[in-house]
Amino acid sequence: DWTMASYRQEQVAKIRAQVGDAKVICGLSGGVDSSVAAVLIHEAIGDQLTCVFVDTGLLRKDEATQVVTMFRDHYNIPLVHVDASDLFLGELEGVTDPETKRKTIGRLFIEVFDKESAKIEGAEFLAQGTLYPDVIESPSTSGGPSAVIKSHHNVGGLPDYMKLKLVEPLRELFKDEVRALGVELGLPPQFVGRHPFPGPGLAIRIPGEITRDKVAILQAADAIYLEEIRKAGLYDSIWQAFAVLLPVKTVGVMGDARTYESVLALRAVTSTDGMTADFFEFPWEVLGRCATRIINEVRGVNRVVYDVTSKPPGTIEWE
Ligand code: XMP
Numbered sequence: 001d002w003t004m005a006s007y008r009q010e011q012v013a014k015i016r017a018q019v020g021d022a023k024v025i026c027g028l029s030g031g032v033d034s035s036v037a038a039v040l041i042h043e044a045i046g047d048q049l050t051c052v053f054v055d056t057g058l059l060r061k062d063e064a065t066q067v068v069t070m071f072r073d074h075y076n077i078p079l080v081h082v083d084a085s086d087l088f089l090g091e092l093e094g095v096t097d098p099e100t101k102r103k104t105i106g107r108l109f110i111e112v113f114d115k116e117s118a119k120i121e122g123a124e125f126l127a128q129g130t131l132y133p134d135v136i137e138s139p140s141t142s143g144g145p146s147a148v149i150k151s152h153h154n155v156g157g158l159p160d161y162m163k164l165k166l167v168e169p170l171r172e173l174f175k176d177e178v179r180a181l182g183v184e185l186g187l188p189p190q191f192v193g194r195h196p197f198p199g200p201g202l203a204i205r206i207p208g209e210i211t212r213d214k215v216a217i218l219q220a221a222d223a224i225y226l227e228e229i230r231k232a233g234l235y236d237s238i239w240q241a242f243a244v245l246l247p248v249k250t251v252g253v254m255g256d257a258r259t260y261e262s263v264l265a266l267r268a269v270t271s272t273d274g275m276t277a278d279f280f281e282f283p284w285e286v287l288g289r290c291a292t293r294i295i296n297e298v299r300g301v302n303r304v305v306y307d308v309t310s311k312p313p314g315t316i317e318w319e
Helices: 004-020 032-048 064-072 085-091 098-118 132-137 177-185 201-205 212-231 282-295
Strands: 023-028 049-055 079-083 121-126 165-167 239-254 258-271 301-306
Touching: 004 032, 004 121, 004 165, 004 177, 004 301, 023 032, 032 049, 032 121, 032 258, 032 282, 049 064, 049 098, 049 121, 064 079, 064 165, 079 098, 085 098, 098 201, 201 212, 212 239, 212 258, 212 282, 282 301
Parallel strands: 023 049, 023 121, 049 079, 121 165, 258 301
Antiparallel strands: 239 258
């Protein structure tokens, strides 16, 4: 793609000019935006870049491993991988209010990120995968918002002692352009085409209290759901698809025994920007296959329902 090839060159030159020989820290979320930003910046300044990946324990199944493998082994980008899942899940114990969940996660994220980046000596810049829609959506914070922070719906910017200047090479791009740039940079198309994923992660897909067991159940069910969607060739027609583990148990039957287990909701929407969305019209047999597999393969779930709410009035996420 000619446009992206020249954009890439332009940005590489710009990053070099901005950064000089200073060090840059990039907060990697596992998502497409921060990954594309990291690969682009690495191309520009090589090992002057260090990525910090905070694993909250609330990512999709196997995603943390995939991110680490891709960046460390495939791209050879210096990467600090912080497994903070005990901290996050510990602090979330007993928290049921959706806003409190978001705030807790946002606060912890910044604490952990700050602590790790303070260890990177001589860092002067913070790299962000901020996109154009993020820039125009938050005029009050423009110049200060960050994709890392953005991904937690902005908890008030970085603490003062982290006086890093921002490098935001994706500031002029929309999501589809970021994906094109990612492909241009050699990121796997399957990775680049992944559905959006919220900063607070699976926490906002587990209404009520979050436990390690519930996270594991949700990860397993969600992975089956996405696998079936890919198999049916529907992944790219959907803006976002995910499972939600409900804090409701219902009665079922398995063999000659009654079961009393959780309900899982499946969500899939079409959208162009996430601001409005329509529920996705699945062929029934695909939904049926998902339900059968999830109930058979995931212990703890005995009923599956499909969410047919559009946005508005619903939101895409459940919390
Ligand atoms: P809602 O649920 O508000 O979501 O309709 C719209 C889009 O935004 C994503 N989302 C978030 N993304 N941090 C993020 O980075 C968040 O806290 C957050 N909350 C929702 C959601 O996944 C959907 O794509």
